[in-house]
Amino acid sequence: MFAVTCPTCRRRYLVGARSIQAFRNTNDGPVAVVRCPAGHLLEHEFRTRAPRPAPAPTGAPV
Structure with a gap:
């Protein structure tokens, strides 16, 4: 399930995969x-809000 905001209804809904057209x-x-x-x-965009991590410098400990 995921939350969507309908601009027509001006409401936020919790919907499931069956709502995907x-x-x-x-x-x-x-x-x-x-x-x-x-x-x-x-x-609805399923973008992640977190920024992508930068690659570790060469030789950095893991």
């Missing part, structure tokens, strides 16, 4: 077209 991968992360419980379609 379409899914695609982008360079910025996965994006899904989701149907809110009221029936509206919205686009």
Whole structure:
């Protein structure tokens, strides 16, 4: 389950995988077209909010 915010309803919903109508991968992360419980379609980005870690310097302890 994941949370989505419907701009039409102006509400936040907890929805499951069955709400996903379409899914695609982008360079910025996965994006899904989701149907809110009221029936509206919205686009939801599954981007991670955490920044990507920088590579460790050569020879750094693991």
